[in-house]
Structures are given as structure tokens and as C-alpha cells.
Amino acid sequence: MRIGILGGTFDPIHYGHLILAEEAWACLELERVLFVPAREPPHKLRQPNSPAADRLEMVRLSVASNPHFDVSDIELARPGPSYTVDTLALLQEALGPQAELYFLMGLDSLANLPTWHDPAGIAARARLVVARRPGYEADLERLEGVLPGITARTHFLDLPEIGIASHDLRRRVREGLPIRYQLPEAVEEYIYARGLYREMSAERNAQ
Numbered sequence: 001m002r003i004g005i006l007g008g009t010f011d012p013i014h015y016g017h018l019i020l021a022e023e024a025w026a027c028l029e030l031e032r033v034l035f036v037p038a039r040e041p042p043h044k045l046r047q048p049n050s051p052a053a054d055r056l057e058m059v060r061l062s063v064a065s066n067p068h069f070d071v072s073d074i075e076l077a078r079p080g081p082s083y084t085v086d087t088l089a090l091l092q093e094a095l096g097p098q099a100e101l102y103f104l105m106g107l108d109s110l111a112n113l114p115t116w117h118d119p120a121g122i123a124a125r126a127r128l129v130v131a132r133r134p135g136y137e138a139d140l141e142r143l144e145g146v147l148p149g150i151t152a153r154t155h156f157l158d159l160p161e162i163g164i165a166s167h168d169l170r171r172r173v174r175e176g177l178p179i180r181y182q183l184p185e186a187v188e189e190y191i192y193a194r195g196l197y198r199e200m201s202a203e204r205n206a207q
Contacts, residue, residue: 003095004033005126006104007075007084009166011050012191013062014183016164018069023157024104024129025068032068033104034091035059038082039075050196052076061186085121092125101126102155107136110154114146123147128154134161173197 004024006017013035021033037055049055056073063069074090075082088101095101103126110130113119122128128150130138143150164182172179174197179188191197 001095001099002028002030002102003091003099004028004030004102004104004129005036005088005091006033007036007038007082007087009049010035010037010055010059011166012055012169012183012187012196013059014164014166014169014187016159016162018062018184019159019162020104020106020131020157021069022066023131023159024102027157028102028129028155030068030102032070034070034072035063036072036075036087036091039078040081054190054194054196058187058190061190062184064186083117085116085118085125088122088125102129103127104129104131106131107133107138110143111136111138113143113150120147123150123153129157130154131157131159170197 004021006021006024008017010017017035021035024030025033037052037059039052056071056076059071063071072091074094075087084103088103092099092101103122105128107130110128113122113128116122140151169179169182171177173191179191
């Protein structure tokens with residue numbers, strides 16, 4: 001049983017995340033893909049995030065119509081930074097030994113993998129599914145030297161180049177620009193109904 005794992009802050013989730021998950025599901029014949037919103041991403045501790053409940057709900061709205069997508073709140077249910085190696089261990093325990101985990105990431109994340117908490121543990125617990133991104137390259141020879149065997153456990157995907165990023169969507173909301181067609185309509189409606197990302201602009205103007 002092959003299970004894909006896609007983690008992130010999802011602040012907000014957008015079509016780039018969903019395309020990666022769908023492509024991985026199709027190309028690697030995954031049974032399903034679990035979206036795992038992070039409570040406190042270790043590499044973004046200084047970056048303010050929207051409340052976890054809002055980010056979780058946006059993910060749920062995004063995947064509701066897809067029968068092979070699901071959401072896990074496993075990282076939100078425990079305190080402290082969300083270390084991928086711990087999440088993978090907990091998911092393996094919950095899913096059982098028959099589950100083979102495939103961890104989805106971008107090429108930029110693969111290049112920085114040696115700086116993550118226990119990268120060898122991550123590679124041991126899951127195969128890596130890496131989306132190629134324009135402008136990013138990974139030195140596989142260097143990675144192999146730091147993490148022996150990593151190349152054999154890595155699958156690369158070519159995705160449509162749509163150029164959508166969460167930080168840009170937040171900026172567009174702050175500046176009153178449209179975000180339609182860059183994320184699911186239900187998520188767009190939720191963002192406006194909850195007033196997400198507008199407070200960041202008010203706080204900045206007050207400084």
C-alpha cells in the first residue's frame with residue numbers, strides 16, 4: 001500500500017500543491033495522498049502563520065471532492081516544531097507496516113534536505129518524490145555523499161509550470177488584488193470570509 005505524504009504550512013493551499021499531489025498519485029500509483037498541515041515548521045519559526053484551524057480547514061475544503069486525497073491533523077495535535085522524521089514515524093505506526101510512505105517535496109527542499117532534522121531518518125522512513133522547479137538544481141552527488149543511498153530512494157516529477165506561491169497569494173490579498181483561478185474557489189471564499197491576510201497589512205501600516 002503506497003501512501004503519499006504532502007506536508008506544509010498551506011497558508012494558503014493552492015493549485016500548485018494539488019497538482020503535485022495528483023501527479024504523484026497518478027505516476028507512482030499511490031493509493032492516496034495525505035495532506036499534513038504543520039503546526040510550527042522548524043524552518044519558518046520566525047514567520048507568522050495563520051491559525052492552525054484556518055489552515056486545516058482550507059486544506060479540507062481543497063481536497064473534499066477528491067476521493068484519493070485526505071487530510072491528517074497529526075502535526076497540529078502535538079506541541080512544538082513539526083519535524084518531518086517524527087511525523088513519518090507516527091504515520092507509519094498509524095497506517096501499519098504494510099504502508100510504504102512517499103514523501104512529496106519540491107526540488108528546493110531536496111537541495112536543503114541535509115539541513116533538516118535527521119535527514120537520514122527521513123530517507124529511511126519514506127521514499128522521496130521531488131517536483132522539479134525552474135531555477136532550482138540539486139547536487140545529487142553531494143547529497144549522495146551526505147546521505148548514502150538517497151538517489152535510489154528519490155523519484156522526480158515534471159509538473160506544469162504555473163508559478164503560484166503562497167507568499168504571493170498572501171501579498172495579493174493584502175494589496176486587494178484577485179486570487180481567483182490560483183486556488184480552489186472554496187478556499188478563496190474562506191479567506192475573504194475569515195479576513196485572512198488583511199490583518200498583516202493593517203499591522204504593517206500601523207508600524
